[in-house]
Amino acid sequence: MKAAAFDYEAPASLEEALALLQARSDDAKILAGGQSLMPMLNMRLARPALIVDINRLPGLDYIRVADGQLRIGALARHTAVAKHPEVVRGWPVLAEAAAQIGHDAIRNRGTVAGSLAHSDPTAEHPAVLAALDGEVVARSAKGERTLKADELFLGYLTTALRADELLTEVRLPVLPPHTGSTFVEFAPRVGDFAVVGIAAAVTLGGDGAWQDVRLALTGVGGTPFRARQAESALKGTRPKAADIAAAAAQVAEAIEPDSDIKASARYRRQLARTLTERALTTAAERAAGQGGR
Ligand SMILES: Cc1cc2nc3c(=O)[nH]c(=O)nc-3n(C[C@H](O)[C@H](O)[C@H](O)COP(=O)(O)OP(=O)(O)OC[C@H]3O[C@@H](n4cnc5c(N)ncnc54)[C@H](O)[C@@H]3O)c2cc1C
Incomplete structure (x- = not known):
């Protein structure tokens, strides 16, 4: 057609x-x-x-760090984000999310801002924005406003952006030292949309305990799911496999995924549990091993 x-x-x-x-x-x-x-x-x-068509707008393909934030312009492509040295070093969760989107041809054209504006329930970028408490800048002829992830995503393919607004910039906070982050997902074939994916970022304190834990899932509902209960349960404790497993089980309990042509709700729950465990383990290892982000 x-x-x-x-x-x-x-x-x-x-x-x-x-x-x-x-x-x-x-x-x-x-x-x-x-x-x-x-x-x-x-x-x-x-x-x-x-x-x-906004592709001829000048100066909107930037990726830069300013005022304690990673700032991504509306025309920054997934590939540019995945390969950007500052992103790879400071925001592995974002670089890994961008690298797992579709195929090369899609990543070379698709934009982070477009992904957030489109708000596909299995897209990677919305989960990253939710996990890191990022925000977007929306401009219209009348002015500018910023929206946090929980203000932006309203439901399946639905955001709070107005029809006269253009999402000009995506902002993610600089992550503190001793933070490890990762994006883990499962897709049946390379290039497919994820069935379930998870953005994780953890910060370890000087005593080696979890100081901050951030988890957001994609593919388990109409909007990204921020796993706040599991985050709270881990904070203040030292990373232990049994606690990670308990947190992952809690996440699987808390989500309310739908069954669809790709997977049953039961399968999505099981995936959420497995991927949460994997993501938390990797993020904690990175936080401990790199002594930084
Ligand atoms: C085969 C295939 C596989 C894919 N796999 C994945 C995947 O695994 N994960 C994933 O997340 N995505 C996937 N995608 C989608 C891809 O990531 C898109 O790039 C992304 O969803 C949208 O970005 P875009 O720049 O292409 O937006 P467009 O397609 O140009 O626009 C998408 C929507 O967003 C609006 N929009 C775009 N930019 C703005 C802006 N700056 N301000 C306001 N509104 C805006 C448009 O009006 C439109 O409604 C896949 C696509 C294909 C074809």
């Missing part, structure tokens, strides 16, 4: 793009990497009257 007819604009400035979105907010769609939007257009699951 082919997309229904649409008007096409490729603005050369952010102001022009925001003006177009304001004027046509009822029937316009932003095109970034096109790796989710184009299939939806071709299957006619989306039928916007206007496509606003």
